[in-house]
Amino acid sequence: MSASKRLWLIIGPVIAAFVILVALLLSPINFASNSKSVERKAAVSLAPQVFKGRQIKKQALAGDYVPFFGSSELARMDPMHPSVLAERYDRNYRPFLLGSRGTQSLTQYYTMQTISTQMKHRKAVFIISPQWFVAQGTRKDAFSFYYSRLQTVDWLQQVQDTKMNRYAAKRLLMMPSGHSDHAIAAMLRKVAKGQALSNYNRLELSVRALILSHEDQLFSDYQLGHNVNKVEKAAKQLPDSQSYAALDKTATKLGKEHTTNNNLGIDNGFYNTRLKGHVADLKGEQKTFDYRKSPEYSDFQLVLSQFAKTHTDVLFVLPPINEKWAKYTGLDMNMVDQTNAKIKQQLTSQGFNNIDDLSHDGGQPYFMQDTIHLGWRGWLAMDKKVKPFLATKKGSTNYHINNNFYSNDWQQLAPTDQNLAQPKWNENK
Amino acid sequence: MINLEPYGNPQYFIYLLIGLIPLMIGLYRGHRWRWYQSLVSLVFIFLMFDGPKLEQGIALIGYVLWEWIMVGGYMAYRNRANNRWVFYAAVVLSALPLTFVKITPAVAAGHTSIFGFLGISYLTFRTVGMIMEMRDGIIKEFHPLLFLEFLLFMPTISSGPIDRYRRWLADYETVPDRDKYVGMIEKAVHYIFLGFFYKFVMAYFFGTMLVPRLSALTLHYGGDGLSWPLVGYMYSWSMYLFFDFAGYSLFAVAISYLMGIETPVNFNKPFLSPNLKEFWNRWHMSLSFWFRDFVFMRLVFAMMKTKLFKSRVTVSNIAYILNMLIMGFWHGVTWYYIAYGLLHGLGLVVNDWWLRFKKKHRKSIPHNKFTEAFAIFITFNFVCLSFLLFSGFLNTLWFVKP
Numbered sequence: 015m016s017a018s019k020r021l022w023l024i025i026g027p028v029i030a031a032f033v034i035l036v037a038l039l040l041s042p043i044n045f046a047s048n049s050k051s052v053e054r055k056a057a058v059s060l061a062p063q064v065f066k067g068r069q070i071k072k073q074a075l076a077g078d079y080v081p082f083f084g085s086s087e088l089a090r091m092d093p094m095h096p097s098v099l100a101e102r103y104d105r106n107y108r109p110f111l112l113g114s115r116g117t118q119s120l121t122q123y124y125t126m127q128t129i130s131t132q133m134k135h136r137k138a139v140f141i142i143s144p145q146w147f148v149a150q151g152t153r154k155d156a157f158s159f160y161y162s163r164l165q166t167v168d169w170l171q172q173v174q175d176t177k178m179n180r181y182a183a184k185r186l187l188m189m190p191s192g193h194s195d196h197a198i199a200a201m202l203r204k205v206a207k208g209q210a211l212s213n214y215n216r217l218e219l220s221v222r223a224l225i226l227s228h229e230d231q232l233f234s235d236y237q238l239g240h241n242v243n244k245v246e247k248a249a250k251q252l253p254d255s256q257s258y259a260a261l262d263k264t265a266t267k268l269g270k271e272h273t274t275n276n277n278l279g280i281d282n283g284f285y286n287t288r289l290k291g292h293v294a295d296l297k298g299e300q301k302t303f304d305y306r307k308s309p310e311y312s313d314f315q316l317v318l319s320q321f322a323k324t325h326t327d328v329l330f331v332l333p334p335i336n337e338k339w340a341k342y343t344g345l346d347m348n349m350v351d352q353t354n355a356k357i358k359q360q361l362t363s364q365g366f367n368n369i370d371d372l373s374h375d376g377g378q379p380y381f382m383q384d385t386i387h388l389g390w391r392g393w394l395a396m397d398k399k400v401k402p403f404l405a406t407k408k409g410s411t412n413y414h415i416n417n418n419f420y421s422n423d424w425q426q427l428a429p430t431d432q433n434l435a436q437p438k439w440n441e442n443k
Numbered sequence: 444m445i446n447l448e449p450y451g452n453p454q455y456f457i458y459l460l461i462g463l464i465p466l467m468i469g470l471y472r473g474h475r476w477r478w479y480q481s482l483v484s485l486v487f488i489f490l491m492f493d494g495p496k497l498e499q500g501i502a503l504i505g506y507v508l509w510e511w512i513m514v515g516g517y518m519a520y521r522n523r524a525n526n527r528w529v530f531y532a533a534v535v536l537s538a539l540p541l542t543f544v545k546i547t548p549a550v551a552a553g554h555t556s557i558f559g560f561l562g563i564s565y566l567t568f569r570t571v572g573m574i575m576e577m578r579d580g581i582i583k584e585f586h587p588l589l590f591l592e593f594l595l596f597m598p599t600i601s602s603g604p605i606d607r608y609r610r611w612l613a614d615y616e617t618v619p620d621r622d623k624y625v626g627m628i629e630k631a632v633h634y635i636f637l638g639f640f641y642k643f644v645m646a647y648f649f650g651t652m653l654v655p656r657l658s659a660l661t662l663h664y665g666g667d668g669l670s671w672p673l674v675g676y677m678y679s680w681s682m683y684l685f686f687d688f689a690g691y692s693l694f695a696v697a698i699s700y701l702m703g704i705e706t707p708v709n710f711n712k713p714f715l716s717p718n719l720k721e722f723w724n725r726w727h728m729s730l731s732f733w734f735r736d737f738v739f740m741r742l743v744f745a746m747m748k749t750k751l752f753k754s755r756v757t758v759s760n761i762a763y764i765l766n767m768l769i770m771g772f773w774h775g776v777t778w779y780y781i782a783y784g785l786l787h788g789l790g791l792v793v794n795d796w797w798l799r800f801k802k803k804h805r806k807s808i809p810h811n812k813f814t815e816a817f818a819i820f821i822t823f824n825f826v827c828l829s830f831l832l833f834s835g836f837l838n839t840l841w842f843v844k845p
Contacts, residue, residue: 020625021625024628024629153653153659158651158655159652196447290663291666292664319589
């Protein structure tokens with residue numbers, strides 16, 4: 015065989031593969047059209063590719079699905095979980111679960127970029143965790159795990175020079191993910207400084223948008239997991255009547271059955287896998303935990319600004335902490351109360367008045383599934399607000415965003431009653 | 444400013460290939476256009492160290508000047524005289540910038556040395572190796588330009604493999620014949636795609652998908668001792684380390700091949716090694732061979748010559764431990780790197796003892812498929828355990844737990 019023929023046999027397939035790949039990713043074909051069953055699976059999958067993607071969310075939220083933003087509690091799929099209740103009683107809505115362990119405000123903000131059209135004048139549920147508000151803010155590795163270039167590109171394509179966008183760019187640049195693509199990093203630096211993107215930037219964005227959206231369309235419905243089966247199995251345990259008296263009876267019974275191997279009111283499985291071996295070490299471990307001062311408050315402001323921008327009517331849920339657990343670990347409940355007060359102040363002062371504050375219910379029996387996550391009777395308590403809230407599809411809003419919540423002053427404000435009543439704003443950028 | 448991390452993403456290969464095509468056409472036709480090779484190398488090195496990395500770029504220029512004087516100066520001296528103290532001084536001075544870089548974070552926590560840049564270790568291996576071979580009389584002349592071209596050979600500048608000057612020069616001064624070059628391209632294509640699989644699929648899976656989760660699980664729920672997530676972390680991180688580094692090494696070797704240089708390979712199925720000695724013949728080979736030739740062998744000779752110890756076994760045991768300890772220190776002056784080096788040094792001593800014992804009792808010790816598999820299993824787990832140390836995660840778990 016001649017050398018040139020051999021050479022072509024080597025590089026020919028590489029060239030062919032390259033051409034096919036480029037054609038597939040850059041062609042204007044839309045590969046997406048998800049079946050109802052994909053939507054149904056994706057809505058409860060909690061899969062990162064769904065969370066980071068766009069196509070499935072867009073399609074589902076254009077229909078009967080309502081976004082439920084949250085974090086680790088969404089994975090507690092006992093029979094009172096919002097997805098199970100909606101499924102069993104065939105309600106007029108279905109939750110689309112957005113969030114897993116480690117998805118905090120900043121991550122949620124960027125996720126919302128892909129579905130801003132679908133959220134306009136619609137409703138949403140947002141479950142806040144006080145545990146997000148730690149001193150160092152969102153963890154860089156957790157943020158990387160849920161970071162999606164597609165969302166950033168979507169965001170950059172519609173970015174305008176506002177305080178919200180400057181702050182979001184600044185925060186993203188503080189994460190390693192913000193530097194994973196040098197062209198995007200350069201654009202983020204511009205946005206953070208309030209400069210406009212160039213035409214060349216827009217071209218770079220369109221090429222990326224094309225490639226990333228095709229990736230999303232082709233691969234996001236892959237491996238959506240078995241949570242649908244979990245939901246169906248859980249639905250079978252629910253009574254025929256959805257009266258709260260009947261549901262509460264079931265919830266109590268289930269809670270009792272599942273919390274038998276410990277006296278902290280924690281689910282047996284969770285206790286066995288996560289706590290059993292070293293529960294003694296955890297006594298008094300959380301004495302010094304403090305959620306009152308955190309950059310998370312300003313990240314949370316991004317979420318609020320985004321809701322205001324899309325005029326989304328949101329029900330905020332403030333979950334409690336398992337009281338027995340808090341006592342055991344020495345968590346300062348006064349600190350937690352102040353944290354919740356600070357969050358509520360940020361909400362109500364800007365017109366976000368739909369708040370389901372469950373933060374004082376951590377002592378009720380079978381309210382929590384484990385340490386900090388809602389379970390049986392807790393989910394049910396939340397449903398008492400969720401169900402009437404979602405009875406109608408469209409909501410009205412009257413939000414008035416205050417950019418002072420982006421300031422370091424607010425992040426570091428000690429939430430005493432006095433401070434909250436009259437916050438001092440020193441920075442006026 | 445555009446800054447390109449070497450082999451950081453698939454696009455990098457497209458840019459690189461575009462730059463290399465003229466050089467490849469030349470090589471295919473039997474010419475090596477050295478000026479073009481230097482030009483394209485400089486462009487890519489510039490892109491590695493510009494923009495946000497500019498400080499590193501300046502450090503690199505200063506470093507190269509320093510080494511040029513050290514290596515060139517020593518050669519000039521060596522051609523006239525051969526005092527061993529001058530030789531020691533040349534080695535120490537040549538390694539001085541690297542020493543600063545390694546010691547700075549240990550004495551001033553959170554700081555990095557201004558002398559540091561990506562790849563300083565690998566360049567130092569090359570210069571120190573050259574000085575040692577000059578002392579041995581194997582390298583007889585210092586060519587000012589070729590030295591720079593060797594030191595800054597673009598595909599391997601950031602993380603090796605560590606080539607040797609004479610081997611590299613022999614490749615560089617000739618052009619492979621057409622059949623051989625086509626064979627090298629074939630291998631390069633294979634290596635690049637295997638590297639894609641290693642780095643962008645496997646290393647991503649272990650490093651980005653598993654490791655952070657297991658890390659968080661261990662820190663939150665694992666306690667300080669042995670726990671299931673910690674075991675998971677150990678294996679995932681080990682796999683991540685292998686696939687990330689082996690993938691990177693495949694890229695560096697492949698790009699060298701496209702440039703007509705047969706840079707030595709770095710990994711040869713290390714996790715299938717039946718013992719620890721064999722592991723070091725298959726894991727990060729260019730580094731362990733460098734240590735074998737320039738540290739271990741020289742320690743052994745020095746100890747034999749001075750008759751410090753009677754027993755050959757003692758000599759080699761001490762050399763193993765010192766060799767691995769120095770490697771540990773080279774990784775960084777932290778307790779876990781040093782413990783990692785010590786562990787491997789002791790491991791090699793035990794391994795050597797076992798091999799001698801086995802030789803003596805060949806008849807009574809069974810040898811079959813099962814014992815072979817068992818040996819691989821033991822070696823693999825020992826190595827993973829040492830990588831858990833190496834990862835620094837135990838430091839996080841025990842001392843800086845968030």
